[in-house]
Amino acid sequence: MSQRRRRWLLLPHISILAWLVCLSAAAKVQFCKSNEDGSVDLCLALASYRNGTSNSNDVYLHLSSKFTGRRGWAAFGTGTGMDGSMMFIFYPGEREGDKEKAVAY
Numbered sequence: 001m002s003q004r005r006r007r008w009l010l011l012p013h014i015s016i017l018a019w020l021v022c023l024s025a026a027a028k029v030q031f032c033k034s035n036e037d038g039s040v041d042l043c044l045a046l047a048s049y050r051n052g053t054s055n056s057n058d059v060y061l062h063l064s065s066k067f068t069g070r071r072g073w074a075a076f077g078t079g080t081g082m083d084g085s086m087m088f089i090f091y092p093g094e095r096e097g098d099k100e101k102a103v104a105y
Contacts, residue, residue, distance in 0.1 A: 028045065029046045029047070030044070030045040030046075031045075032044075039066075042066075042074050043062075043063070044061075045060075045061075046060070046062075047059075047062075048060070063076055063088055063090070065090045067091075067092045070096065071092065072092070073091040074089075074091075075088065075090070
């Protein structure tokens, strides 16, 4: 894949992140997915804080998921499709309470 094509593929991700940073600069943003019974099993939160040391804003992204019986998986992604999208994938670890994480592009 050419360098130029790679840059164009990153443009949607950069645009989305820039939009989220602007949105989070005004307020904290949170989205949670609820099941039919009202329980929450998937959340995404974004916040931006002023960093006086670097004289810039730090962006915090918090992803969380709940696994019942240590089964299943959860994922967040950017873009309109899987091809070329940055994905954060979570699945249960070996021990109770452990979660494994992966980032794919």
